[in-house]
Amino acid sequence: MTKPLCVMLVAAEASGDDRGAGLARALRRRLGDGVRFVGVGGARMAAEGVQSPFDISQLSILGLLEGLLAYRRVMARVEDTVALAAREKPDVVVLIDSWGFTLRVAQRLRKLDPKLPLVKYVAPQVWATRPGRAKTLAASVDHLLSIHVFDAPYFEAEGLPTTFVGNSALTLDFSGADGERLRRELGVALEAPLLLVLPGSRPGEISRILPPFADAVAILKASHPDLAVVIPAAPTVADTVKAQASGWAHIVEGERGKLDAMKAATVALACSGTVTTEVAMAGIPMVVGYRLGNLTHAILKHLIRTPYITLFNIAAKDFVAPELVQDDCNGPALAREVAKRLDDPELRRRQVEAQAAALLKMGRGGPDPSEAAADAVLTLLAKPA
Template sequence: MRARPLTVMLVAAEASGDDRGAGLARALKRRLGDQVRFVGVGGAKMAAEGLESPFDIAELSIFGLVEGLLAWRKVVRRAEQTAAIAAREKPDVAVLIDSWGFTLRVAQRLRKVDPKLPLVKYVAPQVWATRPGRAKTLAETFDHLLSIHAFDAPWFEAHGLPVTFVGNSALNVDFSGADPARLRRQIGAGPDDPILLVLPGSRPSEIERVLPAFEQAVHILKDAEPELHVVVPAAPTVAATVKGRVAGWPHRAYVLEGEAAKHDAMKAATVALACSGTVTTELALAGVPLVVGYRLGPMTYAILKRLIRTRWVTLFNIAAQDFVAPELIQDACTGQRLAAEVARRLDDPELRRTQVARQYAALDRMGRGGPDPDEAAAEALLRVVDGLADHDPPQGP
């Protein structure tokens, strides 16, 4: 038994990171019981595991180069505030989850606060798709990487960074407790009534840029099929904004909050219209044929278009090397085009079945059915803590 509880600093800046951090915290508590405590920054799920965040992470859910520059002062201020937690709480290890720009700045400051503090990055930047130079930066900053993709390791090990593949928690979502009939009763839908699931993102910038096109698509679809039931699961980071927007729609829609309600809806849905992100993997796991839409700021898109080296943005499409689910990005992300793709699937059961089968095949290539990522991450983290105790951290650039 340790002389004192292991103090783990967890830092997440958006909804998917909050989910991974909470899963890791639960797995560590299963191993260590009351001999572990958590400090750092996170959202509602990490709070439920005992972490008290000093600020709302919704303000850090930023995507885009230009948007990141505009928010630079805020990011730096919050990074300083996060580093101050380490100075006060003296953690034994820090786990910085996804959110490249914010977590990199936090890591740099943590090195100054405590040069011997082991720094672990959980979820690598997608250097195989864009900006491969980030692999070297990561290796110069962190002690260890917990990767969610089996193909990540060579990119980072080439720069001397140890990598442990732990798997993608999005591939291990447990739908066993989901009850589609409960959702149908809740919204007054019959057993065979069509249900459209609309997931507009978890970042405020996504609600601003993506939701207008999704709204227009919903209006077109409801005008054509008034009996269509529309359900909108809202991420905690944007729930208030989403509820306010949906309340003004001319057609009725049901806003849901919470994981259980979201899982019920995913298992009940006929088709989903989803913002690009982790949720696309969850939908594919639930067996929902989906249409993906996304918009960035014009300048950010113009820059990224030159940098990105893959044709696809959806992970299971990348795994399949094909557009298993249609992706309507930037100028293609219009209400009319989104509605047309959704309507094709609502009207064609065979198309839905074929797409779901292809989604499942792509998920298998991604590692569906593998070990529990939360448990694997917890085990790897404890090995890192023990293994790095007598080692010097890497020097920064």
């Protein structure tokens, strides 16, 4: 009897956990009992049979200083991941996003077994900053699965074969989402304005971004007394969000609650990240806010080569959604931009149309990324060594 293909999936954050789970499902659809999974991930990957040796919240790190302070812990988790590979002897390893962690894992695995196929899923954004990472990645893995149409030239120039698979956020299915259901469950009138607040999925984001978002909400509630506020809390930070925001917002959990909240919203106030694409997919106008540690920001502002931080703004080459970053990410400024959209239906309509046009440039309507990623992994394994 042929032994099952062993696929190791490594994800260190919520978005990577989602991509890893999707890839596992796609591979199982093709191979059935002919595949087994090992690796590192969160709850979604666990539901697909990936039993992580540690809680990935330990790796949810934002900023240079925070990264330095967590260095020993991160390196210990790198060693745990490599030890898992040494024990399970996978046929291929797919390293999902999380640049610093997955790069170190890749480099250690390369030394452990130079013939082990290594796939990176989600490229570092070298078109925005630190282009040297393309060369570093090319020396560390065998293949790149890219989620942006503009990634490939940077990595192929360094000799790294690259397959564009698309962004899973662009295939988010809202067919079962029901904004009215959420409003009924929360006791929010159907005609009342509803602000969706998305403060991030990392502890560092919550500590830096939730306070100015809370200040903005307080200002908005003073001028819009019928305003309802909903926060879909990511599993990695749900307890912290509940402790800090339950007094001024409805907190919802789970995928259904998140999608319902996105469809129910009038306007969103969102932390920069994957969630901005998801909100745009829901057809909701948004204001984007973000804060880094002062040291990290001081260094990065000299390295960033694009004026935008939101992917659909990058695709549009325009501030389709306003971005308030660092010192500009404060209560009064955020409230002012949100209020403009709460008070002006025409502005909301124009922004939603512009967001939708940008999503098309990003690849909306293309093949399912998980299916494309599964095809790419199996094609790589089929090639002679």
